[in-house]
Amino acid sequence: MELKPPTLDKAIELGRKAIELKCEEENRSLKKREDEVFADNARRGWPPNNPPILGKLLEIYKSELSGRGEMAYAQLRALLERLQISFSDELESKLEAEVIQFLDLQHTIFRNKLSHFNKPFRFPESMLSLEDALLFARRKAKNEIGAFVEELRAVPALNPTSSVTIKNVTNSNIAVVAGHGSSIDASQEVTLEMRTQVIAALDAVAANADEVVAQGKIDRQELHDCLTASKRELEKPKPNSLKLGGILAALAKAIQTIGSLKPAYETLKDYAKQLLSGLGI
Numbered sequence: 001m002e003l004k005p006p007t008l009d010k011a012i013e014l015g016r017k018a019i020e021l022k023c024e025e026e027n028r029s030l031k032k033r034e035d036e037v038f039a040d041n042a043r044r045g046w047p048p049n050n051p052p053i054l055g056k057l058l059e060i061y062k063s064e065l066s067g068r069g070e071m072a073y074a075q076l077r078a079l080l081e082r083l084q085i086s087f088s089d090e091l092e093s094k095l096e097a098e099v100i101q102f103l104d105l106q107h108t109i110f111r112n113k114l115s116h117f118n119k120p121f122r123f124p125e126s127m128l129s130l131e132d133a134l135l136f137a138r139r140k141a142k143n144e145i146g147a148f149v150e151e152l153r154a155v156p157a158l159n160p161t162s163s164v165t166i167k168n169v170t171n172s173n174i175a176v177v178a179g180h181g182s183s184i185d186a187s188q189e190v191t192l193e194m195r196t197q198v199i200a201a202l203d204a205v206a207a208n209a210d211e212v213v214a215q216g217k218i219d220r221q222e223l224h225d226c227l228t229a230s231k232r233e234l235e236k237p238k239p240n241s242l243k244l245g246g247i248l249a250a251l252a253k254a255i256q257t258i259g260s261l262k263p264a265y266e267t268l269k270d271y272a273k274q275l276l277s278g279l280g281i
Contacts (some may be wrong), residue, residue, distance in 0.1 A: 008091060011083050012098055015076040019102060022071055026064070033060055047203065058126050061110035062133035067216050068106050069137035072099045074217070081154075081246070087152040092145060094141050099141045107134040133174050164278050198248065198271055201264035202227055205251060211258055218254040246277030 034057065040054045078094055085091075111130060205212060206227055213220050230247045233239040249272035255261045 008085055008088060010096060011085050012076065012085075015079040016098065018079060019072050019074045022075055022108075023068065026068065026071065028065060030060070039089045041070060048114075054126060055153075058129060059128060060172065061114065064110065065103065065106060065130075066140070069099060069141045070105050070144070070216055072102045073141050073148075077148055077251075085152075087149065092149040095145045095149070096142055099145065100138055103134060103137050103141065103261060107131075123215055194271060194274075197267050198234060199231065202230060202266040203256060204261060204264040205222045205268075208255075208258070208261060209281055211263075213256060215254065220251070223251075223254070241275040246271035247273045248275070 006159075037053060037056045037060070040046075041048070041050070046052065075096060108129065111127065114126060114130065182242075205223075209220065209223060212218065212223060217227070226247050230244060230251070233244040233247070248268045251264050252268040252272060255265050258265070
């Protein structure tokens with residue numbers, strides 16, 4: 001089956017849909033948190049519009065802004081990497097525009113929710129605080145996107161006229177033919193040393209799951225799925241390098257800022273790079 005290389009605009013369009021689906025899931029979780037605040041307020045016998053409930057909702061929405069900015073960037077990055085989109089001069093500006101537009105929309109939604117409680121008490125500082133959270137989320141997203149774009153800049157661009165053919169697709173083996181008939185086998189043998197070191201790193205991540213999830217880059221279910229899938233691949237004589245490398249890279253990204261997991265981060269990052277570089281990625 002031949003696939004034409006996707007355009008950047010098409011990739012971002014697909015990413016936008018992925019963000020929307022993920023946002024629907026997060027909205028359901030947010031609704032539960034809001035309901036808990038309202039229920040606690042009712043148990044205390046406080047009136048519906050009172051300062052404590054406003055403060056609690058404000059903290060929730062500030063946290064949501066930061067988390068949703070990371071989510072939007074992560075969804076777009078994952079899709080661009082999966083589709084192997086090469087660096088282009090317009091890449092950074094288009095990614096920034098997409099994430100910031102999404103953040104601005106979320107800010108407007110949260111601001112309108114707060115306004116319902118804000119009017120009787122006239123607390124302009126709550127709106128300013130939410131605005132500060134938006135600016136912080138924007139800066140964070142721009143920094144992440146900038147770093148990602150630099151990574152892509154360092155990777156040689158694919159020939160835009162070449163096609164990609166995918167063949168022999170099974171659960172355990174994916175052979176990819178790229179460009180002018182050159183073939184890349186996505187399965188490769190893993191040494192005992194690599195398997196031992198990676199499993200030790202995965203166990204370290206699992207043992208610190210609470211701290212990893214608290215970083216906000218991956219939720220508990222995703223973390224569990226990544227750990228399970230990576231160990232399942234490592235059990236195979238010839239793991240799928242594309243799948244295993246992608247999972248290890250995602251886990252490395254999720255724990256990058258946790259000092260106690262620096263050895264695990266270095267192990268996962270290095271082996272992810274080794275696996276994916278073997279495929280020319």
